[in-house]
Amino acid sequence: MTPLLSVHDITKRYGAHIGCADVSFDLYPGEVMGIVGESGSGKSTLLNCMAGHLRPDAGSVVFDTRGHGPRDTVTMSEPERRMLSRTDWAFVHQHARDGLRMGVSAGGNVGERLMAVGARHYGEIRSKAVDWLDRVEIDAGRVDDRPTTFSGGMQQRLQIARNLVTGPRLVFMDEPTGGLDVSVQARLLDLLRGLVRDMGLSAIIVTHDLAVVRLLADRLMVMKDGHVVENGLTDQVLDDPQHAYTQLLVSSVLQV
């Protein structure tokens, strides 16, 4: 089986400071990988390097494209990369307002991504948008409302609908449940879990919440000071952590 994403020796420095260093892994179709670590561990830098938001200083990010097979997205042209991020890739930001257009209606936010890949028929775009609002549990009556009138949890669900409407194969998520109430978080996780499985998505989820990765991720990578210190099956890394830092991380979680 060809990996969907093959990351090789990714390094990103900010001057003398290391963002992330020598990160390599293969992600296979349908796999969900979590990346955990404290703030400053390099997990968001790594995610942004993989998603094409940051240019790594070294290394390659090879994606198995639909049309042309495995291609290094670091060296491909900007228009090609932009096309990927509108079709086969999706990026869910921690703050929904970074991933939404706040001045455009909810339906428009979902429809815009469809139009970006060539959809032109207004009726079809609108019905697809309404269908997706329903799938993320937003009432169809809100389709013409702007996201500014939505709660935080609704904005996050709208962002997910906007991202998934084009049927991507790989979703990058940066702290998707950060800043939400726990009850809203549970609902969102439940939704994400269902979507990931039904659509057979591969996903890379950056978070500092171990409960989130236990629920969503098949495998886990632990980062500290820009380096990967441990990786493996999620429940194995959490229940039998091998590295000193992972042991500290796991034992630091408060019990409810």
Next chain:
Amino acid sequence: MIDLSNVSKTFTLHNQGSAVIEVLNDVSLTVSSGECVALTGASGAGKSTLMRMIYGNYRAQSGAIRVGGVDLVQSEPREIIQIRREVLGYVSQFLRVVPRVPTLDVVAEPLRAVGVGSDEARTRAKELLAQLNIPERLWSLSPTTFSGGEQQRVNIARGFAHPYPAMLLDEPTASLDAANREVVLSLIEEAKARGAAIIGIFHDEAARTRVCDREIDVSRFTPGMSSSSEAIGQYNESAA
């Protein structure tokens, strides 16, 4: 079906003075299809640890753990997930579920995961829940609010939904009343009859004598019979 050779396990507690605790040393055992083997030994001997290692939940320091011919010690996460989905079932002592998912779907999920259609999976789930005396009015509710005994029975129903060729059972009859205990024992006997290789921990001696073909005393693999090993396992479980 399940084959362990020269497996050993140590826990290194980096944040507690790098204490190294040897839990199991040089474990070799084989369980064939249609056979049920009981793990015995005092509390702390490493029974649950061994079971978790066979499930790939704890990492082995050395040796090989083969289930259906695949060595889990050397496998990638996706390969272990595939083995767990298709070959190796595990009934743990505690039910761990996703919030908000109805009991019926919790039980049907292992079947859905191997590609069984929704109706067929739900029909099988209903049979098992009825057999284990879970009242029908509870089926549409999440098991998170159920009593301990009900949760355990949901866990067992889930564990027996898919006919796994290999199964691990951690105290499946603990805290069950006589009627439900009888149901669980007959489920185990049915699984054996269809050729499942089973490893179980049973503190219930009568149950053990009835369903198990032989016993393996885990304390003979325990270096110096360290009594702290059980506590370490629980520490990890609750911390996560």
